[in-house]
Amino acid sequence: MVAAAPVVCSFPTASKLTEALADFVVKAQKEAIEKKGKFTLALSGGSLPQQLSPLAKRSGVKWDKWQVFYADERAVPLDDPDSNHLLCTNEFYSKVPIPKENIHTLDPALLDDLEELSDAYEKELIHEFAQKDSARFPVFDLILLGMGPDGHTASLFPGHELLSEEDRWVAYIEDSPKPPPKRITFTYPVINHAARVAFVVAGESKQDILKTVLDKPEEGLPASRVRPAAPGQLYWFVDDAAAAKVNYPKTPFKL
Numbered sequence: 133m134v135a136a137a138p139v140v141c142s143f144p145t146a147s148k149l150t151e152a153l154a155d156f157v158v159k160a161q162k163e164a165i166e167k168k169g170k171f172t173l174a175l176s177g178g179s180l181p182q183q184l185s186p187l188a189k190r191s192g193v194k195w196d197k198w199q200v201f202y203a204d205e206r207a208v209p210l211d212d213p214d215s216n217h218l219l220c221t222n223e224f225y226s227k228v229p230i231p232k233e234n235i236h237t238l239d240p241a242l243l244d245d246l247e248e249l250s251d252a253y254e255k256e257l258i259h260e261f262a263q264k265d266s267a268r269f270p271v272f273d274l275i276l277l278g279m280g281p282d283g284h285t286a287s288l289f290p291g292h293e294l295l296s297e298e299d300r301w302v303a304y305i306e307d308s309p310k311p312p313p314k315r316i317t318f319t320y321p322v323i324n325h326a327a328r329v330a331f332v333v334a335g336e337s338k339q340d341i342l343k344t345v346l347d348k349p350e351e352g353l354p355a356s357r358v359r360p361a362a363p364g365q366l367y368w369f370v371d372d373a374a375a376a377k378v379n380y381p382k383t384p385f386k387l
């Protein structure tokens with residue numbers, strides 16, 4: 133699978149990073165909507181939803197054309213404090229007019245059976261994108277990811293068997309080292325077929341892991357395995373604190 137080299141953009145402050153990220157998302161949605169009348173986006177949990185807040189002040193955003201999914205979600209009720217959906221609602225959806233029916237949550241009726249829960253979410257993707265067959269993958273316009281201090285991304289953790297999943301689009305995990313333990317997650321077949329994937333990583337606490345992930349991809353940490361197939365492109369939005377030890381070349385941000 134041929135993949136373009138990642139583009140790493142580093143910013144001196146958190147606000148410069150999040151403003152650039154907002155410009156980037158606005159451009160991605162504009163291009164997608166011009167081409168096919170909608171914008172398919174996947175979000176993660178952690179610090180990411182809060183980093184989207186400058187988008188609320190942007191003009192020219194066609195919110196009603198957005199179709200929003202979760203790159204990973206915790207297997208908890210939608211109003212549980214651990215829910216990524218609740219986090220995104222509080223930090224992002226409450227500030228922007230995305231129609232409720234365009235936000236694709238897990239089905240809370242299926243929380244007792246993780247296999248059914250992940251299968252149902254996969255069906256939601258199949259419904260949005262295409263019939264699933266061996267030659268086709270969903271092509272998200274944009275997947276936004278965070279990275280944990282162990283190099284995990286979405287709910288793909290170091291050494292976990294899900295790292296070699298090649299068939300399922302959405303899988304479940306019962307033993308996440310980051311609580312809560314039960315989650316569903318996009319697999320690499322989905323992440324690595326997106327048109328654009330962007331990591332958003334900030335803060336000194338991510339220095340060592342960011343260096344390993346970018347400078348030693350051969351170690352195979354989950355975040356290093358994110359390499360969207362050409363013509364897909366991978367971007368890293370990082371701050372100078374997180375990037376302090378990284379040798380991988382940085383690219384000035386331009387739209």
Ligand SMILES: O=C(O)[C@H](O)[C@@H](O)[C@H](O)[C@H](O)COP(=O)(O)O
Binds near residue numbers: 204216279285310
């Ligand atoms: O729901 C989750 O737990 C996430 O999707 C997870 O993959 C997160 O993005 C990283 O752990 C980074 O989290 P921070 O941005 O808070 O460091």
